[in-house]
Amino acid sequence: MKLFEYEAKNILARYGIPTPHGGLATNPSQAHEVVSKLKPPFVVKAQVLVAGRGKAGGILFSDSIGEVEKDAEKLLRMQIKGIPVKSVWIEEKIQIKKELYFGITIDRFNQSYVAIASSVGGMEIEEIATKAPEKIIHFPINPQQGFHSFHARQMARKMGYAGNQLSELGRIFERLYCVGMDYDAELIEMNPLAETVNGKFVAADARIILDDNALFRHEEYKKRLLEGESELTPQEIEATKNDLAYVKLDGDIGVIGNGAGLVMATLDTIQYYGGKPANFLDVGGGAPAEKIAAALKIVLSDPKVKALFINILGGITRCDEVARGILEAKAKIGVTKPMVIRLVGTNEEEGKRILTEEGIHVLESMEEAAQRVVEISRHGGK
Amino acid sequence: MGIIIDGNTRAIVQGITGTQGSFHTKLMLEYGTKIVAGVTPGKGETQIHGVPVYDTVEEAIEKHSANASIIFVPAPFAADATLEALENGIKTIVIITEHIPIKDAVNVMTYAKQVNATIIGPNTPGIITPEESKLGIMPAHIFKPGTIGMVSRSGTLTYEIAAGLTRKNLGQSTCIGLGGDPITGLNFLDALRMFEKDPRTKAIVLIGEIGGNLEELAAEYIVREKYPKPVVAFIAGRSAPPGKRMGHAGAIVMGKAGTAESKIEKFKNAGVKVAEKPNDVPELLMNLVSN
Numbered sequence: 102m103k104l105f106e107y108e109a110k111n112i113l114a115r116y117g118i119p120t121p122h123g124g125l126a127t128n129p130s131q132a133h134e135v136v137s138k139l140k141p142p143f144v145v146k147a148q149v150l151v152a153g154r155g156k157a158g159g160i161l162f163s164d165s166i167g168e169v170e171k172d173a174e175k176l177l178r179m180q181i182k183g184i185p186v187k188s189v190w191i192e193e194k195i196q197i198k199k200e201l202y203f204g205i206t207i208d209r210f211n212q213s214y215v216a217i218a219s220s221v222g223g224m225e226i227e228e229i230a231t232k233a234p235e236k237i238i239h240f241p242i243n244p245q246q247g248f249h250s251f252h253a254r255q256m257a258r259k260m261g262y263a264g265n266q267l268s269e270l271g272r273i274f275e276r277l278y279c280v281g282m283d284y285d286a287e288l289i290e291m292n293p294l295a296e297t298v299n300g301k302f303v304a305a306d307a308r309i310i311l312d313d314n315a316l317f318r319h320e321e322y323k324k325r326l327l328e329g330e331s332e333l334t335p336q337e338i339e340a341t342k343n344d345l346a347y348v349k350l351d352g353d354i355g356v357i358g359n360g361a362g363l364v365m366a367t368l369d370t371i372q373y374y375g376g377k378p379a380n381f382l383d384v385g386g387g388a389p390a391e392k393i394a395a396a397l398k399i400v401l402s403d404p405k406v407k408a409l410f411i412n413i414l415g416g417i418t419r420c421d422e423v424a425r426g427i428l429e430a431k432a433k434i435g436v437t438k439p440m441v442i443r444l445v446g447t448n449e450e451e452g453k454r455i456l457t458e459e460g461i462h463v464l465e466s467m468e469e470a471a472q473r474v475v476e477i478s479r480h481g482g483k
Numbered sequence: 484m485g486i487i488i489d490g491n492t493r494a495i496v497q498g499i500t501g502t503q504g505s506f507h508t509k510l511m512l513e514y515g516t517k518i519v520a521g522v523t524p525g526k527g528e529t530q531i532h533g534v535p536v537y538d539t540v541e542e543a544i545e546k547h548s549a550n551a552s553i554i555f556v557p558a559p560f561a562a563d564a565t566l567e568a569l570e571n572g573i574k575t576i577v578i579i580t581e582h583i584p585i586k587d588a589v590n591v592m593t594y595a596k597q598v599n600a601t602i603i604g605p606n607t608p609g610i611i612t613p614e615e616s617k618l619g620i621m622p623a624h625i626f627k628p629g630t631i632g633m634v635s636r637s638g639t640l641t642y643e644i645a646a647g648l649t650r651k652n653l654g655q656s657t658c659i660g661l662g663g664d665p666i667t668g669l670n671f672l673d674a675l676r677m678f679e680k681d682p683r684t685k686a687i688v689l690i691g692e693i694g695g696n697l698e699e700l701a702a703e704y705i706v707r708e709k710y711p712k713p714v715v716a717f718i719a720g721r722s723a724p725p726g727k728r729m730g731h732a733g734a735i736v737m738g739k740a741g742t743a744e745s746k747i748e749k750f751k752n753a754g755v756k757v758a759e760k761p762n763d764v765p766e767l768l769m770n771l772v773s774n
Contacts, residue, residue, distance in 0.1 A: 360638045445646075
């Protein structure tokens with residue numbers, strides 16, 4: 102789960118990491134109130150969870166309180182990549198001398214976390230990572246030891262700092278690690294971490310992605326996620342509520358399956374035969390009929406879907422439950438789009454019987470089913 | 484034979500009284516797995532399918548000698564259960580539980596390394612050495628004994644491919660699900676090393692997916708070590724757009740890193756045959772094995 106910039110900055114500030122003075126506003130008069138406590142020049146930043154906000158015109162600079170109000174009003178009317186801007190963060194613009202990068206993320210191979218720093222941060226950090234990897238400093242964190250100030254100071258030294266600046270960077274890095282651990286972050290980064298013209302350090306932007314699986318320890322964010330204040334589309338929220346994994350794609354063949362790997366392979370097979378998947382939907386293991394029905398409802402709510410491919414390989418999942426779910430969905434929401442169903446595994450016979458009695462044909466081979474659904478989608482769902 | 488588990492494996496089931504724990508204990512017993520005890524705190528002195536249940540792993544181990552554990556404990560408590568098994572000397576642990584927080588998984592793996600234990604999972608279908616032992620939730624009938632070692636990051640996709648192999652009479656030595664999470668115990672390299680030493684295993688099927696770089700590292704390992712056994716790979720997620728998470732916490736493409744193309748290219752360069760569709764795996768394998 103992604104946090105908004107203002108949430109991330111407020112957390113960092115609470116942990117003693119310098120962030121620009123600022124405040125949140127959801128309307129121009131609030132913006133006025135916030136900005137009257139700040140010193141110019143100002144920055145007004147749209148609070149949205151999509152990347153590329155700056156390039157989309159979501160960050161505005163100004164020198165006067167009046168301009169900030171206008172900027173806030175403008176941004177609050179804007180949509181960025183289809184997402185309406187509901188709030189803006191107003192802060193004092195930092196006089197940046199140099200942009201640094203510091204972040205902590207997961208190191209799969211070492212089964213731990215890794216701290217990453219660079220003395221060339223900012224927008225192009227990913228490019229630098231590929232083109233000049235020597236400018237990126239990796240520090241694998243030993244989970245038993247944790248990440249201490251001295252580790253952080255060693256990193257600061259490698260970035261070319263010494264003396265008081267090195268100590269201060271060390272302190273900031275160590276604090277950021279504490280935030281990451283306390284909040285169960287799978288990614289936490291300051292980019293840029295600004296070195297100001299007078300040699301101080303300020304987190305000019307901050308990004309935190311929480312581990313979805315740890316949200317039970319962070320109820321306030323889980324609540325926000327489900328209330329729709331998130332990067333999720335309405336279908337994705339509906340899916341989250343039903344404990345389904347749904348990702349919207351651009352094609353016209355709706356896909357439902359059990360198990361992430363199998364569903365991915367299903368999308369690949371559809372593409373192999375020239376079709377275009379409309380979504381990824383994994384019902385997980387052991388899905389009961391209601392969950393299957395909910396999955397159908399979500400996939401069919403995408404108007405682009407011309408045909409549906411249900412691919413179930415029952416292990417924990419029972420084919421009879423899947424069949425009942427399909428019938429339930431048909432009865433409740435009236436499925437009119439053509440369906441291709443591949444159903445094998447646990448209680449396969451019962452599942453097939455249930456569907457065949459209702460005149461629904463069931464296939465056994467994933468490849469055959471994929472070819473069939475691609476063909477149907479080519480003929481406009483007929 | 485096969486790797487990690489065989490007919491002599493004596494396992495306990497942690498979380499044996501839950502719906503999944505109890506259901507799969509029954510299936511594992513029917514398959515012939517030696518389940519010697521179960522553990523659920525608060526449910527001691529009861530029985531599930533004739534298996535005695537204890538409150539603690541400590542007591543279960545005192546009363547029955549066991550060398551493996553399979554864990555069905557819900558995510559918030561799964562790390563605690565795993566550490567309990569490790570501290571009581573169990574060296575092979577399969578964690579079926581999904582949705583375990585990353586931080587918890589990191590703690591568990593750190594301790595497991597210290598005590599030289601093998602962890603399979605979390606978020607795995609488990610491991611099966613056909614007709615000897617099964618510590619997992621996979622439908623057993625799709626597997627048959629043979630010489631193909633299988634290692635995979637996904638569950639149902641493994642079943643899909645295993646069933647395909649079995650249909651073509653390509654039996655399996657051992658099949659391992661590594662688990663779909665970003666942090667898992669055993670990885671592809673570990674499995675390749677183990678299969679290399681196993682005399683029964685003649686060829687390996689490696690099933691990867693987008694996200695992370697463990698497939699790439701496996702490809703590098705195959706080149707570096709001049710891996711002596713033929714490997715066929717399948718990578719799921721060719722059609723996945725970048726930046727989207729495909730269900731598994733593990734399956735996410737960030738920029739170019741971890742894409743299907745990157746993995747496929749690395750494998751091809753390592754001399755590994757890469758199947759375009761799950762269905763193509765058996766044929767690629769037959770060509771290699773018959774040569």
